[in-house]
Amino acid sequence: MKYAWWPGCVARGGTPxxxxxxxxxxxxxxxxxxxxxxxxxxxxxxxxxxxxKLGDALNIRNFAIAEKMGLKEIMTICSTxxxxxxxxxxxxxxxxxxxxxxxxxxxxxxxxxxxxxVVKHLVWILVExxxxxxxxxxxxxxxxxxxxxxxYGCYILRPTNSLGFEKAPARETSxxxxxxxxGAEVVDFRGKKACCGLPILLxxxxxxxxxVAQHTGTAKDLGADAMVTPCPLCHLNLDGYQDKAAxxxxxxGQRINLPILHFPQLLGLAMGMGPEELGMPKHIVGTRELAxxxxxxxxxxxx
Amino acid sequence: MQAxxxxxxxxxxxxxAQPRFEEFALEVxxxxxxxxxxxxxxxxxxxxxxxxxxCRASICGSCAMRVNGQAKLACKTKIIDVASNGQPVIVEPMxxxxxxxxxxxxxxxxxxxxxxVEPYLQPEGPEPQGEYIASNESMNHLVGVMNCIMCGACxxxxxxxxxxxxxxxxxxxxxxxxxxxxxxxxxxKRRLGxxxxxxxxxxxxxxxxxxxxxxKGVAPMDRIMKMxxxxxxxxxxxxxxxxxxxxxxxxxxxxxxxxxxxxxxDSTGLLNIPGQLxxxxxxxxxxxxxxxxxxxxxxxxxxxxxxxxxxxxxxxKR
Numbered sequence: 052m053k054y055a056w057w058p059g060c061v062a063r064g065g066t067p068x069x070x071x072x073x074x075x076x077x078x079x080x081x082x083x084x085x086x087x088x089x090x091x092x093x094x095x096x097x098x099x100x101x102x103x104k105l106g107d108a109l110n111i112r113n114f115a116i117a118e119k120m121g122l123k124e125i126m127t128i129c130s131t132x133x134x135x136x137x138x139x140x141x142x143x144x145x146x147x148x149x150x151x152x153x154x155x156x157x158x159x160x161x162x163x164x165x166x167x168x169v170v171k172h173l174v175w176i177l178v179e180x181x182x183x184x185x186x187x188x189x190x191x192x193x194x195x196x197x198x199x200x201x202x203y204g205c206y207i208l209r210p211t212n213s214l215g216f217e218k219a220p221a222r223e224t225s226x227x228x229x230x231x232x233x234g235a236e237v238v239d240f241r242g243k244k245a246c247c248g249l250p251i252l253l254x255x256x257x258x259x260x261x262x263v264a265q266h267t268g269t270a271k272d273l274g275a276d277a278m279v280t281p282c283p284l285c286h287l288n289l290d291g292y293q294d295k296a297a298x299x300x301x302x303x304g305q306r307i308n309l310p311i312l313h314f315p316q317l318l319g320l321a322m323g324m325g326p327e328e329l330g331m332p333k334h335i336v337g338t339r340e341l342a343x344x345x346x347x348x349x350x351x352x353x354x
Numbered sequence: 355m356q357a358x359x360x361x362x363x364x365x366x367x368x369x370x371a372q373p374r375f376e377e378f379a380l381e382v383x384x385x386x387x388x389x390x391x392x393x394x395x396x397x398x399x400x401x402x403x404x405x406x407x408x409c410r411a412s413i414c415g416s417c418a419m420r421v422n423g424q425a426k427l428a429c430k431t432k433i434i435d436v437a438s439n440g441q442p443v444i445v446e447p448m449x450x451x452x453x454x455x456x457x458x459x460x461x462x463x464x465x466x467x468x469x470x471v472e473p474y475l476q477p478e479g480p481e482p483q484g485e486y487i488a489s490n491e492s493m494n495h496l497v498g499v500m501n502c503i504m505c506g507a508c509x510x511x512x513x514x515x516x517x518x519x520x521x522x523x524x525x526x527x528x529x530x531x532x533x534x535x536x537x538x539x540x541x542x543k544r545r546l547g548x549x550x551x552x553x554x555x556x557x558x559x560x561x562x563x564x565x566x567x568x569x570k571g572v573a574p575m576d577r578i579m580k581m582x583x584x585x586x587x588x589x590x591x592x593x594x595x596x597x598x599x600x601x602x603x604x605x606x607x608x609x610x611x612x613x614x615x616x617x618x619x620d621s622t623g624l625l626n627i628p629g630q631l632x633x634x635x636x637x638x639x640x641x642x643x644x645x646x647x648x649x650x651x652x653x654x655x656x657x658x659x660x661x662x663x664x665x666x667x668x669x670x671k672r
Binding site: 060061063064065066067068088089090091092094095096097098099100101102104105108109112155156157159160205206209210211241244245246248250251253254255257258259261262265291292295332333334335 | 563
């Protein structure tokens with residue numbers, strides 16, 4: 052199946068390494084995608100706070116474009132895009148009158164959404180369609196030398212009414228499943244489901260940085276070598292502001308030095324790709340030590 | 355049905371006591387709630403076990419606690435729904451509040467915040483001869499907020515409150531909305547002014563925990579978002595939060611995508627020189643890594659169509 056791929060704003064802005072690593076990994080996995088150049092920003096929950104209908108209209112427009120192209124599934128690589136698009140879809144599909152109202156706002160463009168599109172994050176696609184066993188066939192390294200903490204991002208966890216966990220329970224632990232598939236040890240902690248702090252970074256930076264320090268610090272203290280996230284917005288904060296957060300919140304301002312991996316980067320490492328190919332040198336928190344551990348200690352998988 | 359309940363025990367009055375988990379194996383009927391199980395433990399096994407409850411029918415809001423890491427009403431949660439694959443059900447006291455004993459928390463912080471938002475009508479103008487009459491339409495949308503039973507579940511799991519005790523937090527903010535949006539209240543603008551300050555509506559991270567854990571569908575975060583919009587409509591535009599929302603909307607309207615660099619500059623405020631300077635180090639770091647987002651932003655080919663959608667929805671223009 053060919054997916055309608057929506058990379059989102061941040062994968063082409065603040066975290067370009069997510070975009071390139073996704074392309075590299077999809078190619079290896081043989082997942083066929085068509086990038087949606089005409090999609091707009093989903094609103095990320097920010098436009099929705101100002102005008103919910105506006106946010107829904109932009110997302111329904113995106114769905115209608117994919118539907119018109121004959122594509123049945125939209126693939127996201129951002130927890131926020133996933134959650135916001137999923138909520139918009141849930142709202143219009145339970146209220147035909149509302150859908151008609153929304154469709155009226157995109158009719159001029161020759162678009163009408165009929166309800167035939169499903170939105171799925173890449174991590175969901177892997178655990179419920181592609182299959183973890185199939186995924187493992189592409190791994191050439193066993194990452195048992197690593198301890199990896201998951202960090203989901205709010206929108207891919209809440210509110211559950213529009214996330215389909217009941218029908219697809221694998222989604223709820225998708226990140227742990229993929230970490231375990233690479234051979235790495237999962238570092239479990241309560242903060243994996245919390246907020247990274249990014250939404251208030253520019254509003255109440257003190258609180259935002261406390262969240263960064265708390266989550267990355269806890270994972271580090273539990274022995275994590277890296278944290279992995281399916282959300283580039285979380286990455287912006289957990290990676291970009293980790294040093295500042297540590298200097299303000301850790302005892303003695305001690306650095307945390309926990310590399311934050313985008314979800315496809317972890318897959319890439321297990322596939323034997325190098326850190327450059329995965330864009331890891333672009334991270335703010337250094338990844339050299341992590342890359343060296345993988346190079347020196349990861350065992351080659353015999354197939 | 356066999357059930358295993360792992361309960362967090364703690365009695366701060368006991369010298370040197372530390373929180374610990376204790377496991378209880380019980381034989382219970384299929385329809386047993388978590389609260390039924392806890393009461394059974396107290397009555398059959400350990401009379402010193404501390405659990406607070408009253409109505410047992412999700413009306414009084416006394417038995418909020420964390421079940422498997424998430425705040426719930428124990429009386430509204432069936433064991434069978436939370437004991438996946440025979441795993442023990444983990445029961446802990448609410449978060450963000452000090453423990454009095456075992457599962458009983460001190461809700462002072464909760465009530466203080468409710469008082470802080472002045473949870474009573476403050477009409478203005480001359481008193482009417484009879485009752486204050488409000489139309490059904492003007493009150494119907496408030497029914498959801500009035501369903502709040504003050505159990506504290508949303509406050510327990512609030513991620514902003516977890517890092518900042520000054521945050522008014524979801525329950526009290528939802529209560530504030532109940533009066534802000536009441537047509538009979540005369541203090542709307544003053545209320546919004548207070549809620550626009552530090553600790554108010556803009557300090558919510560939008561993590562959606564409160565929406566998820568509320569046993570009554572109050573959706574506090576949705577009310578907080580409404581108040582952000584109302585605050586802006588009432589002229590409270592000069593906050594980082596308001597500038598953040600405006601800048602976000604502006605870039606999506608003109609480019610179809612978010613302009614992250616512009617968002618950082620606009621939210622901080624153009625004239626806020628110390629604030630802008632504080633952003634320089636991270637700007638330099640990202641520049642050196644070759645990933646400072648282009649200040650001019652990215653534009654999608656169909657951006658003019660996005661602008662039209664904005665106009666149609668926001669302004670009703672064609």
